[in-house]
Amino acid sequence: NKSLVSIDDYTKEEILEVLARAAEFEKNPNCSLLEGKVVASLFFEPSTRTRLSFETAISRMGGRIVGFTDSSSSSVTKGETLKDTTKMVSNYCDLIVMRHPIEGSARYASEVSDVPVINAGDGANQHPSQTMLDLYSIMKTQGTLENLNIFMVGDLKYGRTVHSLLMALSHFNPTFHFIAPPELEIPRGYKIFMEKNNIKYFEHTEFNDIINDADILYMTRVQKERFADPLEYEKVKNVYILKNDMLSNTKDNMRILHPLPRVNEIAVDVDTNPKAYYFEQALNGVYARQAIIAKALNL
Ligand code: CP
Numbered sequence: 001n002k003s004l005v006s007i008d009d010y011t012k013e014e015i016l017e018v019l020a021r022a023a024e025f026e027k028n029p030n031c032s033l034l035e036g037k038v039v040a041s042l043f044f045e046p047s048t049r050t051r052l053s054f055e056t057a058i059s060r061m062g063g064r065i066v067g068f069t070d071s072s073s074s075s076v077t078k079g080e081t082l083k084d085t086t087k088m089v090s091n092y093c094d095l096i097v098m099r100h101p102i103e104g105s106a107r108y109a110s111e112v113s114d115v116p117v118i119n120a121g122d123g124a125n126q127h128p129s130q131t132m133l134d135l136y137s138i139m140k141t142q143g144t145l146e147n148l149n150i151f152m153v154g155d156l157k158y159g160r161t162v163h164s165l166l167m168a169l170s171h172f173n174p175t176f177h178f179i180a181p182p183e184l185e186i187p188r189g190y191k192i193f194m195e196k197n198n199i200k201y202f203e204h205t206e207f208n209d210i211i212n213d214a215d216i217l218y219m220t221r222v223q224k225e226r227f228a229d230p231l232e233y234e235k236v237k238n239v240y241i242l243k244n245d246m247l248s249n250t251k252d253n254m255r256i257l258h259p260l261p262r263v264n265e266i267a268v269d270v271d272t273n274p275k276a277y278y279f280e281q282a283l284n285g286v287y288a289r290q291a292i293i294a295k296a297l298n299l
Pocket of ligand 1: 130
């Protein structure tokens, strides 16, 4: 089926097709493409942007939403399995949007579901709909996805948005700079992926003038909820903080992205810097998700 579980479920051509469709939805967000359709929104883990932008996208397309925002109000608390939950909900609806804390859960759900499943984040693994809005934001701010200097900063180990985004950008000849403490560096599997695909990447632990070469500075939150040991989180929680004075020599076209939520990693006074793009990025999520839904349902 037309599930979107990992960003590599889309070819480069499909990525470009969905981005073009997102631009159409940005011009005309309200339509009746989902009239008579029901989308199930199953969030087993907290969310603000992903859930609300999916729900906004569905509403703007004339669809209806069922689901839960907290699995404690579902029969999961009685011991119902993900398999049974998914199978049964897939008989109620035309499409499932699912966030779950376990890596691989969305793939599993897509295999037992009778309708397409869109992965709204599975543990530290993948967040492909976020990637589509990130790419849309990069395209809008840079005019291209090709040949960009992409700097990714923070929790590159547990940050699922980073994992999906680096795979998608690998179609477009990027140069990556990864800035992370040793405890939070990019997992080996993604390094192997980049090496196999001849992607240029550099790893750094210092967060300093090297960002002056960036076209995109992609900041991330340290993912407290993924740490097995709270003391390990305490050691790295404020490892990098972006401040306004660090931006004075950065390129004019450079834009700061962050999937949000932010904790401390971007000082609040950066918000009014013209290079800050993260709130517009979150708005782009509505258009990107409209395009993803339309593709999943062949509309
Ligand atoms: N970017 C993102 O996934 O945010 P939420 O956790 O609020 O959905």
